Amino acid sequence: MTFSGGEPTLYVDYVGEVAKELKKNGIHVAIETSGEFGLAEFKTKLLPYIDLILYDIKLFDPRKHRQYTGKSNGQILYNFTDLVKKSNVEIIPRVPLVPKITATSDNLTQIAHFLKSTGCSTCELLPYNPGGIPKRIATGRPVPLDIPHTMMGIEEERRLRIIFSLGSKLNLGASPQLE
Numbered sequence: 391m392t393f394s395g396g397e398p399t400l401y402v403d404y405v406g407e408v409a410k411e412l413k414k415n416g417i418h419v420a421i422e423t424s425g426e427f428g429l430a431e432f433k434t435k436l437l438p439y440i441d442l443i444l445y446d447i448k449l450f451d452p453r454k455h456r457q458y459t460g461k462s463n464g465q466i467l468y469n470f471t472d473l474v475k476k477s478n479v480e481i482i483p484r485v486p487l488v489p490k491i492t493a494t495s496d497n498l499t500q501i502a503h504f505l506k507s508t509g510c511s512t513c514e515l516l517p518y519n520p521g522g523i524p525k526r527i528a529t530g531r532p533v534p535l536d537i538p539h540t541m542m543g544i545e546e547e548r549r550l551r552i553i554f555s556l557g558s559k560l561n562l563g564a565s566p567q568l569e
Contacts (some may be wrong), residue, residue, distance in 0.1 A: 392420040392444075399427035402435050409439035420444060425466035432469070433477075443481045445470055448492050450500035458491060467504065476509045484514045487550055489538045492519065498554040513553055518542050 391412050397507035398405050409419045420442035424449060447470065448463075449455040474481055483505055487493040489531055498515075505513055526533050 391417055392422060394422040397424055397426070399423055399432060399436070401429055402427070404405075406435035406439065409436060414438045418442070424444070424448075427462060427465075427467045427469065429465075429469050434483060437479060439479060440479055441456070443473065443479055445473075445481055445483050447483050447485055447501055447504075449486075450497055450504060459520065471508050474510050480515055481510070482512055483510060484516050485554075486516045487542060487547060488518050489542050489546075492535065492547075493542065493550050495553050497548075498550060502554050502556075513546075513554070515554060516546060 391409075393405050393409070409421075412419050418441050420441055421436065421440055422444040424446050447466065449458060450463070450467075452463055455461070455466075470481070470483065473479070483501075485498065485501055492498075500547070502513075518538065520537075520541065522540050522569060523533055523537065523539060
């Protein structure tokens with residue numbers, strides 16, 4: 391069972407109780423998160439019942455992170471570091487490859503160095519999917535001008551994977567597009 395969202399840690403009490411029941415029944419529990427949560431509460435109410443954390447790290451530069459997400463990344467990076475170093479739960483960091491935003495040499499190199507510094511040994515680079523654009527339009531929400539309307543080409547994704555690999559020597563999760 392994977393808790394996803396939005397952000398499932400916004401409902402830490404509910405998700406924790408459901409995860410607890412799932413674990414009692416021998417069901418594998420995963421959570422997808424952006425990592426912006428109160429660490430103490432997460433460790434108490436959720437972590438004991440989770441087998442896998444899929445942890446998104448979008449932008450390393452704090453200014454750019456605030457520009458594109460509206461929030462600081464300080465708590466996100468702190469939580470990631472703490473969980474990697476102090477928990478026994480499998481954590482897979484994931485970087486969405488949004489052209490010209492997260493999919494830049496500078497951002498990927500910075501994230502690769504950060505992950506390596508935490509002792510993390512794996513990472514998944516997620517191909518960009520512009521599927522959210524029609525949803526924004528349908529709900530009357532504006533589409534930012536710098537958001538790409540097409541998927542990234544296979545060669546560009548390969549190039550970015552090489553840049554990331556060189557900066558980290560991490561084990562990269564396979565990309566469905568590249569297989």
